[in-house]
Amino acid sequence: MLTRPSSGARLIALLPGVALSALVALAAFGLQKLELALVGFAWIEALVLAILLGAAIRIFWSPSDRWMPGVRFSAKTLLEVAVALLGATVSGAAVAALGPWLLLAIMGVVVVAIVAGYAIGRAFGLPHAMALLVACGNAICGNSAIAAIAPTIEAEGEDVAAAIGFTAVLGIAVVLLVPVVGSLLGYDATGVGVLAGLTVYAVPQVLAAAAPAGAVAIQTGAVVKLVRVLMLGPVTLVLGLMHARSAQKGEAKTGKKLKLMQLVPWFIMVFLVLMGLRSLGMIPEVVLVPLDHAVTLMTVVAMAGLGLMVDPRAVAKAGPRVAAVAAISALMIGGFAVAAITLLGLG
Template identity: 75%
Template sequence: MTIAHHPVPAHASLFGPLHGMARLLPGVLLSAGIGAIAFGLQLIETALFSHPWIEGLVIAILLGAGLRLFWTPSSLWTPGVQFSAKTLLEVAVALLGATVSGAAVMALGPVLLLAIVGVVALAIVGGYALGRAFGLPPAMALLVACGNAICGNSAIAAVAPVIEAEGQDVAAAIGFTAVLGILVVLLVPAVGALMGFDATKVGVLAGLTVYAVPQVLAAAAPAGMLAVQTGAIVKLVRVLMLGPVCLVLGLMRSAKGEGGGEGAKGPKLHHMAPWFIIVFLILMGLRSAGAIPEVVLPPLQAGVTAMTLAAMAGLGLMVDPRAVVRAGPRVAAVAALSALLIVALALATIVLILPA
């Protein structure tokens, strides 16, 4: 049978990309709209309480998951929602590298820097072991461990594409670490007062244990400005661990030969280190070298925040909340124990390293 070949119109190649963008538009607009509502609610929190107790990122994923509870997106919305949850998130993580500078980090001194790295590493290993002991799948255990050890939602969001975690695992991990993040903010000032810590020690405790940067500032503020400044710098070092951790996870995943088989030619670069982590590290290096002007940082940070809010909303829309609830008790127990582990490691670091 002869197959007729019809000539392709010259304008078809021009409309192809436009058609693809049009398919993404409804879902992207929906995700962005939910993210904007979440940001508005965070602003209301800030106006009422002087700082947000629940981050806009958490509100966005809760709104998306809440909507999904009553409505399942059709094929009209799905492509853009998936794009928001994955591609927008990867771009946001990549651009985040431009906001991180290594200058203030070195002021902490080599001993404390190594201690922070050690706390993060032990918290990840210990948290993962707890997760597996409670019967969590490897990806879920790793998400909870990294969220507790590094920077909560941002770490979970960055690690998820590296280990190819399921959307419902990401949502559950973010949900439980969000609740714990608020509790840790309340716990830090009480523990600092109980232990008789000075401002520097309270700052280190906040920086080592609290998840989000705004929450670190809120936790350290009762001890004064020195505590706030110290907490911010220690927290920055934890955030800097995100790139190397994702790189190591990518290398480990590649070493296990996942996605390989007979005839495989070995690990590809994007499996060892996803493109967005490579860009993150490059931009961080450029920022540290002074190649990125300070004037571009505020709009860049605003753009990263906007993309991450839309990504979290998209992630929520992709998740069946019933599945999150079913995963609840074990994930909650592992998240709580992981949080207690990093608090214990932080206290040990303060007692052993900082002078009395």
């Protein structure tokens, strides 16, 4: 008779892979600090560096069964915990200052960009999951959106790696283009801030893109970007429900029923609860900074684990199509942003 391993034994089995993922993550943080020291800005964030380093290791060495339990735990469970805790770092308090029309415009751009981006991806022959990841990454917040949505739709590691890699490179190009486009179109500080907030992926990159236009542009861009980040919760919830519905149709053939935790992933429920508590002021401000650091650390370790699970050959094979879809989607979002700014008279 077979016996199940004890909790202690399972924990011990996870340690080698988790430690390996953590070491890759530390190397990624080290490279990010080196970027800061050399050029004053991290053009490639630790999150991206972690997945690239992990994938690079896989070119020369494939982890054995001793390492894989912990690597899989880092790439999946640790990532889910990070997404759940992310809810405590976002609040609706600053959103009201934007006004209802700009709020509606931001939400409209995100939704239309996801739908159109997904359609473009499918038209280029990308698989369902990869097309969805690229679309959501461009529309919401780049790497963080891809990392958060991947476990919800059960995306493969190769899809996640390709989506993150190409949107990361594209994100740098968008940062450089925003001040140029803003200047060519004659935007004032508010217009540049809205343009940066609607098109740039990461919050630090939004600040960098808006900085040439001054403090007002930086503040406006940060708040607009916050609204895009807040869209991550509802979008992930909807995609999770849609994915669960497809799974439920398959389960119906066998007479099984999906439970609530399968319809709505546990980490999304925790995310929404924590976001609500933060908005109500029930989470002390003193815990927010360390919590944000913890979320960042767990996400980078998870990306390192994901990189260690990736076959770089599969990513390279999908490269040209993913790059084309990401670029076309980014240009499309830029067009939506310019149209919104014009219609609202914010330029």
